[in-house]
Amino acid sequence: MRAILRIVKLDFYTLKEQFSTYWILPVVILIFSAMSSSIVVLSITAAWFILIVNTNIFAIQEKNGLERLYASLPIRQSHIVLGRYVFTIINFLLSYLIALVAGIVTSIAYSREFLMADTIKGFCLAFLLFSVISAMQLPIYIKAGYTKGKMLSLIPFVAVIGLLFISSFVDGFSSIINSALVHTGFTSVASLVIGVVATIISYYVSVQCYKKKR
Amino acid sequence: MTENYLELHNIKKSFSDFTLEDITFSLPKGFIMGLIGSNGAGKTTTINLILNMLEKEQGKIEIFGQDHLKNEKQIKQSIGVVFDSNFFVDAWTVKETEKAISIFYDEWNHSMFQELIKKFELPANAKVRELSRGMQMKLMLACAFSHNAKLLILDEPTSGLDPATRDEFLEILQDYIKDGEKSVLFSTHITIDLERIADYITYLKHGRLFFTGSREQLLEKYFIIKGVSHELTDDLRRSIVGLRQTNMGFEGLIEASTTKQYKGYVLDVPTIDDIMIYMGK
DSSP states (O other): OHHHHHHHHHHHHHTGGGGGGGGHHHHHHHHHHHTTOOHHHHHHHHHHHHHHHTTHHHHHHHHHTHHHHHHHSSOOHHHHHHHHHHHHHHHHHHHHHHHHHHHHHHHHHTTOOOOHHHHHHHHHHHHHHHHHHHHHHHHHHHHHHHHHHHHHTHHHHHHHHHHHHHHTTOHHHHHHHHHHHHSHHHHHHHHHHHHHHHHHHHHHHHHHHHHHTO | OOOEEEEEEEEEEEOSSOEEEEEEEEEETTOEEEEEOSTTSSHHHHHHHHTTSSOOSEEEEEETTEETTTTHHHHHTTEEEEOSSOOSOTTOBHHHHHHHHHTTOTTOOHHHHHHHHHHTTOOTTSBGGGSOHHHHHHHHHHHHHHTTOSEEEEESTTTTOOHHHHHHHHHHHHHHTTTSSOEEEEEOSOHHHHHHHOSEEEEEETTEEEEEEEHHHHHHHEEEEEEEGGGOOHHHHHHOEEEEEOSSEEEEEEEGGGGGGGTTSEEEOOOHHHHHHHHHO
16 A cells, blocks of 8 residues: 555656646636536536646656666566555546635635535535546556547547437436436445446556556 | 565466567565566566566566565565556655555664765655656655665666766665665666666567676677678678678677687677667667
């Protein structure tokens, strides 16, 4: 566990210079929040933002040849991959926290009702979006690197946007989404389960990709 | 009995256009070994295999007497690595580099790092990208020395350095092995550096092991033979490696064991560079 935390720490150090861009997130969230967006929307916005900035770590890794640094350090290769997944999830949790705080602050400021159920639903849906997209993105970046993986990693984004677009035209999709929105409890649990399973499968695929690179 | 810090036995690794095959050599404790060969000979591949950046197809690698895969984490606590270019995040300062790297080592010595950056004149608040190539090399060395690395693996560290910095770099290495407890594997094609500091030489040629042994053994193995054109007999022509002919005469490399037959000829002691040049012909 200590080894994983060290790698996570190294990833945070690696992204150090990029943290200035993270200020955009609370600003955007606060604007959305002031515009009466629900905590669900805020959470999904935060997840979307983190999905975009998370890829920076692969760009820095490639630019600086950090594979050589990792090879020199006393760490296991599978830990490097696991560390990157933990780092990604921590980033998501931090972004969710920002969305949550912004939601609470604006609710108090504008005397709006703040529902705990919405908070949980927001977290679960944001986690589903985040984990499904990053589950597809991470193995691509781990296998192909940033430059080669950049175009391929857009596929999950396009797929999600496409799915949402199609759903507005196809009755079947719309009824599934409506039913999911009605059955909040089931949707939240299912989102969490799907997200966790996708992340676990993605991790094992990534470990194999990392090994095959050698 | 000599204790080996590094042992490679029959290592093989194939790529679509290159195969490294049957590589066997050992580096004893307390010595510097030069890993030489022309570009594409397999030096970096060998180092990548030692560091487990590449997976070997065949053979065995032992570091400090332990399997390099089974005990990778433990072994790497005592290995320092310097590549031909910086491998730290270029946005880090020297101070931040220490912060990021030190967390991985049980024996990290902060005072030693401070001492080394002072000795190497590395400004603590300068970003890695602002440092010259020579200074980036020194930073990698400072990190390697600060966790008490017993085996230093250097991949072409002096290529691209000016002569003064190269000289300083070699002095640092000599100083490093002084206590007899540390070893260095130094891959380079600047063989003049090795004439100065290497105790052992491993010479790779087209992915095969051409020679491994002490520097003296390599230098005693060959002579440069010179003569005028009419002295070049068919027998001699067959014995010479890398024959070079001009209007004035000829020269080439010849095995020391055969020189008894050629007493009337001019025989010079070659440098490592000469051996590589003639062998490459």
